[in-house]
Amino acid sequence: MSAEVARALLHLLLDRLEQSPDRKRLPAASPPESFADAAAREAFGQILEDARRAGAVEVQRGKRELRHLIQRVTLADSASLRRFLGRMPSDRIAASLVDELQMQLPDLDPETVDALNALQAGWVLQRKPFGVPPELKAARAFLVALDAVLRRDPLDRHDLRTFSRKATGDSKLIERQRGPLVAWMKTKGRVPPELSGEELLAAVGLVKCAHPVLVAGPVQVRGADMSRLAYCGIAPEDVNGVDLAGAMASLLIIENFASFNRHVHEARGDAEIVVYSGGFPSRVVLQMIRRLVEVFGVQAWHWGDIDAGGVKIADHIARQAAPGLRLHLMTPDLARRFGTRAPPEPALAALSSASEVASLGKFLAEEGAAHLEQEEIDPAPVAVAIPGRSVSSDERVDGEG
The missing domain is CATH 3.40.1360.10 (Dna Topoisomerase Vi A Subunit; Chain: A, domain 2)
Incomplete structure (x- = not known):
């Protein structure tokens, strides 16, 4: 278990490096304050010592009587640490995913392509753009749903599930992708960000059953x-x-x-x-x-x-x-x-x-x-020809008659 904690700490160093846009400052992390027993502390330390010998990290220990305690671990070489952990760089993971998505979805709307580029840029920084993780299935579902929405004929009057079935082959795909679609709409400034998901979808005509x-x-x-x-x-x-x-x-x-x-x-x-x-x-x-x-x-x-x-x-x-x-x-x-x-x-x-x-x-x-x-406010007739005013001449307000 302590070996897993040590590996998690090493992964954290790479996470922090990849989440930094400039990636110039080498990240550091502190170990847990306590362990179950001496054996657990030793197992934790052994993993970090192996990583140090591999040239991946620097391990800072305490002084004098605390020399046996690890106080801080700093990334020394990211390539060495990735080899030690068997981990691919986030930019390679993102690029590989994008290549596969482009092969599976070769004819996307230009705005959907922009969304795919935004996904890649976010994944490189270990983020989830529009709430979409760096996973092929999740990303593909979002892009298919977004592309269908962007290509929808303005005169289309199908309800949400019928439209989804006709456009994507899955009657509930767009409904399941409501969260990412709403996040994309807000990011693009298509609709006011404070609206609910249902209001946002209604604004682009995506409702389960269109109201009269x-x-x-x-x-x-x-x-x-x-x-x-x-x-x-x-x-x-x-x-x-x-x-x-x-x-x-x-x-x-x-x-x-x-x-x-x-x-x-x-x-x-x-x-x-x-x-x-x-x-x-x-x-x-x-x-x-x-x-x-x-x-x-x-x-x-x-x-x-x-x-x-x-x-x-x-x-x-x-x-x-x-x-x-x-x-x-x-x-x-x-x-x-x-x-x-x-x-x-x-x-x-x-x-x-x-x-x-x-x-x-x-x-x-x-x-x-x-x-x-x-x-x-009590209702009042519309003032059709009163320049500079937005209330009728016989304005009536509660309490005024």
């Missing part, structure tokens, strides 16, 4: 007039069949379901279409917003929480579907008056999608920031 888009207002779906309903659920495959069923003045996107319900029943105007984003919007929700904005040229507004999550949702919608997005009931003044003080989040100052979104991000990034959940 909840819409209220003057719309018709493949000729069926929905304008008399409080709201309706439009299936993903029918989004491109949505047309106007009457005059349309504005589009309001609402983050939370309670506020969506209240606005639809209490404040929606006859010429207003309201879309429920479902928190962070899925790809299908973005498709609906994009159609209403691009095809019909409608002005889009967004109502959500005044906090980091809310402003990032608005920013994502502005970037992906509604470049001129404006904010409704989302002002610093409302947050100060009815919200709670919050610490500044400087990263939010970098938002630069739509002017009002960027302005709210700057407010949340500086001292004096405040958060406000949208349920705290």
Whole structure:
């Protein structure tokens, strides 16, 4: 057992060397403070002495009466230690794995190739990029799943497992690779890093069963007039069949379901279409917003929480579907008056999608920031033509009537 402890310590020296990007400083390690008995200490010392004689390490012992005790072990020559342990260098292990993966997966999307290069760079440093260890089976599964996601047709409407089966031959492969895929998305900046795994996958259309888009207002779906309903659920495959069923003045996107319900029943105007984003919007929700904005040229507004999550949702919608997005009931003044003080989040100052979104991000990034959940505010009609404001002229807040 002590021999195994000694070998583990020697492996640790190589680990520390390979984990260092410059690999110039020779690592050292200290032995355990105690052993089961004298025989165990002797067995431990014998392995280290053999490694010293092989020119692999330097062994520092105590002075005088402590000369029999090993105090520190320092790497002397990495090649000698690898020979002593029978261990390949991490760069050779990584290169060998990459060669095999390239043989097995010769036609990868360029972004998947970039991911493979990132895996190799991480493995050389004894890391697990995107949570993927230097193992052929694990790396292959991740790359196959990522490649399928990157190549997916934007118009594909299959549920997650059906898509996975058709694209990879395994109905659960992409689901099993959710962790590494989410890590890759976050690393690439495709989606806000604070989202959950389910939200991240939904953002790229990877859900077990795609949800309908909840819409209220003057719309018709493949000729069926929905304008008399409080709201309706439009299936993903029918989004491109949505047309106007009457005059349309504005589009309001609402983050939370309670506020969506209240606005639809209490404040929606006859010429207003309201879309429920479902928190962070899925790809299908973005498709609906994009159609209403691009095809019909409608002005889009967004109502959500005044906090980091809310402003990032608005920013994502502005970037992906509604470049001129404006904010409704989302002002610093409302947050100060009815919200709670919050610490500044400087990263939010970098938002630069739509002017009002960027302005709210700057407010949340500086001292004096405040958060406000949208349920705290009564719904109000959208102010279509009030320059410089993101709240209607007949603003109503709980407690004010």
